[in-house]
Amino acid sequence: MTLRIGVIGTGAIGRDHIRRITNDLTGGEIVAVTDVNAESAKNVVSELHLNAKIYENGHDVIKADDVDAIIVTSWGPTHEEFVLASIAAGKPVFCEKPLATTAEGCKRIVDAEVAHGKQLVQVGFMRRFDKSYRQLKKIFDEGKVGEALVVHCAHRNPTAPGFSGDMAITDSFVHEIDVLRWLLDDDYVSCQVILPRNTRFAENGLQDPHMILLETKKGIRIDTEVFVNCKYGYDIQCQIVGETGIANLPEPQSVLMRSEAKLSTEIYVDWKDRFIDSYDVELQEWIDSTVKGEMNGPSAWDGYVVAVTSDACVEAKHSGGIVAIELPERPAFYDQGNNKVLIK
Numbered sequence: 001m002t003l004r005i006g007v008i009g010t011g012a013i014g015r016d017h018i019r020r021i022t023n024d025l026t027g028g029e030i031v032a033v034t035d036v037n038a039e040s041a042k043n044v045v046s047e048l049h050l051n052a053k054i055y056e057n058g059h060d061v062i063k064a065d066d067v068d069a070i071i072v073t074s075w076g077p078t079h080e081e082f083v084l085a086s087i088a089a090g091k092p093v094f095c096e097k098p099l100a101t102t103a104e105g106c107k108r109i110v111d112a113e114v115a116h117g118k119q120l121v122q123v124g125f126m127r128r129f130d131k132s133y134r135q136l137k138k139i140f141d142e143g144k145v146g147e148a149l150v151v152h153c154a155h156r157n158p159t160a161p162g163f164s165g166d167m168a169i170t171d172s173f174v175h176e177i178d179v180l181r182w183l184l185d186d187d188y189v190s191c192q193v194i195l196p197r198n199t200r201f202a203e204n205g206l207q208d209p210h211m212i213l214l215e216t217k218k219g220i221r222i223d224t225e226v227f228v229n230c231k232y233g234y235d236i237q238c239q240i241v242g243e244t245g246i247a248n249l250p251e252p253q254s255v256l257m258r259s260e261a262k263l264s265t266e267i268y269v270d271w272k273d274r275f276i277d278s279y280d281v282e283l284q285e286w287i288d289s290t291v292k293g294e295m296n297g298p299s300a301w302d303g304y305v306v307a308v309t310s311d312a313c314v315e316a317k318h319s320g321g322i323v324a325i326e327l328p329e330r331p332a333f334y335d336q337g338n339n340k341v342l343i344k
């Protein structure tokens with residue numbers, strides 16, 4: 001069976017997902033697209049040679065009889081509305097992060113999904129599908145470094161065009177919030193944000209870098225340097241310090257060069273290149289599981305937890321204090337074990 005997919009938002013990542021589903025993946029076909037910028041939707045259809053209908057708006061895509069599942073890749077503030085409409089229509093929906101821009105919005109989605117009675121929502125936290133994170137999780141789960149005590153991370157972008165306010169937390173650090181609780185099988189209880197000396201390359205009054213500290217239920221301490229104008233490249237680091245050893249996130253594979261009196265390897269500069277395989281795996285698994293009527297990726301509950309944690313980090317940044325992270329009890333609905341990504 002081919003999954004007939006409607007895409008809402010044909011900007012950077014929407015177009016990229018359409019391209020991979022059309023050219024690289026199997027089992028899915030883009031049959032409907034829309035964008036508030038009609039020209040963008042038209043260009044995607046013609047440039048990628050899609051056999052897809054262009055709709056006036058997202059709600060018409062969701063309602064279309066020949067659309068089995070939805071991908072939401074519009075701007076963050078529009079996600080909640082389209083995800084709620086997809087649940088109301090009983091259609092599976094893959095929503096890029098953020099699930100909603102507020103924790104309350106994410107909770108409304110969780111409540112709607114629970115009331116619907118079947119998991120329909122997957123959130124686009126692609127690091128869980130990254131080969132290197134999966135290798136790290138496998139080593140950790142096999143007990144090769146013992147129980148985790150401390151985790152050191154870095155999230156570095158070369159530049160941050162369009163960033164303002166707290167986006168280093170709400171747009172970038174959200175990936176660590178998601179992937180670390182998945183990696184460690186734990187949840188957060190508190191956070192603190194330390195503001196180091198600012199780089200002269202930070203624009204629009206941005207603070208850069210941030211040092212973000214998280215404490216988990218099991219007592220693991222996590223420190224992350226989020227540095228979005230680091231200049232030298234796109235660099236994601238993660239090191240688990242365990243009771244019996246240390247496990248590092250593998251570096252992306254790259255040719256080791258001896259040239260001009262230097263031993264060197266390249267560093268990616270674009271997150272799209274660093275995570276290209278992860279997006280492929282993420283969407284292939286989403287298509288495959290959706291066709292089987294399952295939902296295996298990051299759930300609406302995971303999207304909600306990220307939003308609550310990210311709000312707490314923003315509060316901690318502005319207050320300078322340690323902020324408690326409080327979550328309601330996870331609904332039993334999400335305990336069914338079908339929202340765990342299987343490790344390959």
Ligand SMILES: NC(=O)c1ccc[n+]([C@@H]2O[C@H](COP(=O)([O-])OP(=O)(O)OC[C@H]3O[C@@H](n4cnc5c(N)ncnc54)[C@H](O)[C@@H]3O)[C@@H](O)[C@H]2O)c1
Pocket residue numbers: 008009010011012013014034035036037040057058073074075076078096097098124125126171
């Ligand atoms: N998982 C990741 O690593 C990752 C990476 C990049 C972006 N994202 C997320 O994906 C989303 C899109 O990001 P982007 O970089 O593609 O942005 P973008 O601005 O390039 O594209 C967004 C598109 O949505 C369209 N749009 C906005 N409102 C709409 C509406 N109501 N209906 C239809 N179309 C609408 C815009 O016209 C634009 O073409 C963001 O939420 C972003 O955080 C996730």
Ligand SMILES: O[C@H]1[C@H](O)[C@@H](O)[C@H](O)[C@@H](O)[C@H]1O
Pocket residue numbers: 157171172173175271
């Ligand atoms: O910091 C960037 C992240 O590393 C990417 O994965 C994208 O989410 C991008 O939107 C962020 O700006």
